[in-house]
Amino acid sequence: MDVILSNNSQDPIYLQIVEQIRAQIVQGILAEGTLLPSIRSLAKDLRISVITTKRAYDELEREGYIQTVAAKGSYVAARSHEQLKEEYLRKIEEHMRSIKLLSDFLGLSEEELGMMYQLLVKGDA
């Protein structure tokens, strides 16, 4: 498992950890059933507080990506259809943000964008 914290990111530290671990789980780098490092050893390694790593793991557990077993640690959980769907929706939203940035730059209207999408759909059909 890799976690690199960025000094340049405006995101709170616990969130950076959540996003990086989540991404590795989604990409399959962290396979189902993998035992994650303890919150204490992760905290010491990254030189952050144990409260922060605990917060990150709690969030990942809330989102269903990991499961904590008392006295054993946290494991990568099996993912449900709901979660996979959410992941894809998140990806689509990210792409939409990029599209909006580009089209704002060009000054494209929503209609023009819509037409582009229609053409794409027709072209694929």
Added chain:
Amino acid sequence: MEHAIACTNVRKKLGSFSLDLENFCVQKGTVHGLIGANGSGKTTTIKLLLGLMKQDEGDISVLSSSAIAQDADTRNRIGFIVDDASVPSMLNPKEMGAVLSHVYSEWDATAYSKLLTQFKLDQKKPYRSCSRGMKVKVLLAIALSHKASLLILDEPTSGLDPLSRDEILSLLSDYSKDEEHTIFITSHITSDLEKLCDYITVLDDGKVRLTEEKDALLDSYRLVRTTHSGLSDFDPEAIIAKREGEFQIELLMHKEQIPTFAEPIRITLEELVIMLAKGGYRT
């Protein structure tokens, strides 16, 4: 036991100086750092916790013991480093180990020997002939060799070169990996505390100005740089503190209150403490 250390309504007057610890706690299993200027009450706090001084009012509980000065059992479980440590300074580390094996019920001679070797200490050199750095390493080796569950350290890394500090921090970090271990540490070297601590308390003129979880503290504030003419673009209520230079002004603000045109810059613990002091500890 949830709190390794708890001070309730503690007051100690020393001449014109008064230390007030209304509700100060150190949670078990955490590393808690105390920052404060010289004369702010750091050493007085340490002395009260170790039972070297008695408070005028209030209750102090250390590892669930409310009378640490009389409680030898609990003192056995506390490792400490304080300045002018009352160690017999004509002894060398090896002799100290022999003496201490009779003082501490859980003295671990093997661990002590290992640490002395790891620190590359001359075991035959009398303590008083050692450099400052070596003295601290001896004290730390002692503190880590009697199965202590609480370390109380008063400026353990001051006066040490960066490599030695890193070595000591690394050891303290390893010590704190065990959830049964707690560290209470005071220091001027904010960068050390920034690396090691879970919680930070700022003490100023005998009063606690803030106690916060370290990452949340550093996540909530940002620095913003502007010019003298740009200053009026900012809401004065949102400016917690400012440092005015000739060519630029640095502002301390809460992350959420920064206007979109400004570039938020992450702040170090040192800068934060300085700016908060400049701003009169407005939060």
